[in-house]
Amino acid sequence: MIEAWSAQDVYAAEAALADELASGELMARAVRGLVEVVAARVDQLNAETVVALVGAGNNGADALYAVAHLAEAGVSCAAALDLEHVHAGALEAARAAGVVIVSGAEALEDVAEADIVLDGIVGLGGRPGLPAAAAAWVAAIPDDAHVIAVDLPSGQAADGTGFDPDGVLADETVTFSVAKPVHLLPPTEQACGLLTVVDIGLALEAPPAVVRLTFDDVVDLWPVPGPEDDKYSRGVVGVVAGGEAFSGAAVLAVTAAVEAGAGMVRYVGTPTPTGLVRAAVPEAVHGEGRVQAWVVGPGLDVDATDDAAPAQLEVARRALASGEPVLVDAGGLDLVDDDVI
Known part of the structure; x- marks a missing residue:
């Protein structure tokens, strides 16, 4: 399993560890890990310029020390920053190493020419949205630049929401x-790209x-049939899908149920998709019967007027009311009460 911890719990653990270490050692560990990743990308991409976007907090300091x-x-290397809001020690180190310090319009020009952009604008206290100056930096990042975020992509919520x-x-x-x-939840994971976790103890x-x-994890949890199992102990899936207008959906749904390992698959449909299912999945059983889980709705047309449609829709309604697990899709959603969805 992949696990993630809240910013509050990380802050508390970092504070406790920092008390046990020499001053600055915790940040030094983070910087060493960050430099290792960025240096590897410089080599891999044959990058000529690295520009750090530097905020006022520890992430900005990490980025500034890294480019130093x-x-x-x-x-x-260059660093775009606000001289009034920057980690003093990191700024001193960057200047001593020859990092070009830029702000204002000059910063935008450097960002626009960067091969690698190191984002250290905000840290785990980040929330959606950026200050105007930082937003201008981000907007200036060229499409072909390789962007490496420190801790999280600035502008995204640390809690992933x-x-x-x-x-x-x-x-x-x-x-x-x-x-x-922010690294694992769907709203923000898309902004993170490849994730590297640096061990700092x-x-x-x-x-x-x-x-x-x-x-x-899923492989370990997936039940494997044994010699005592039969089609009912493995599970019977009932599929109410497809219609005269969208008959292919029935084949897709029944095939998926078979491939997922169901002990038996029952199909209920109108004549055209029934014929397709018989040809494509001959092991499927047709008609109602003992079912332990349902798939209702793919390709189902609740407004169909053909003679067989009412009987199929009635089976769909019974499946939804059966109390058995139901995967509802497409037309099946039209049969579900609004307060259930």
Whole structure:
């Protein structure tokens, strides 16, 4: 399983760990991991310029320290920032390493020419939306630049609940210790790209805020038939799908039920899709009978006027009212009360 922890729990664990370490060591660990990823991309992409978008918090400091290390290694680096709101130590290190410090219109010009953009505008306190200056930086990122976000793409919600299409859309994200909800939940995961988690020695005792199954987890959970099983113990799926207008949906639904491993599949439909199912999936059984789960609705036309349609729709209604598990799709949704959906 892939697990993610809330920003609050991460902050608490980081504070406890920082108290045990020398001053600045926790950030140094994060920066080393970040530099390793960015340096690898510089080599892989033959990148000539790296531009950091630097905010006032620790993520901005991470990005600024990272380009300082890269500049010391001979990479051409610039940092777009607000001199009144920047980590002083990171700024000093960047200047000493030869990082070009830019702001205003000059910053937009440098961003527009970047091969790699390192996004350190905001951290785990991030929420949808960006200040005007930062939004201008993001808008200036060229389409062919490789964007690496520090901890999370700026403009996206750290808790994964808010996606901003005008925020940073990263090719990859480098985060520290553990994944956060922004990396796993659907609204914001799309903005994160490839995820790298850098180990900085953090131990979290709090339970994860988000847990997501992987393919291997599903394989482990999937029941495997044994010698004592029969078609009923494996499960019988009833399919009410297709019609004279959308007959192919019946074949798709019945085939999927068979391929998923059902012990038996029953199909209820009108003449045209029934003929197609008989030809494509001869092992399917036709008509009502003992069923333990239903698929209702693919290709089902609740307004159909052919003679066989009323009987099929009546079976669909009985399936929805049966109390058995039901997967409802397409036309089947028209048979479900609004307060249920």
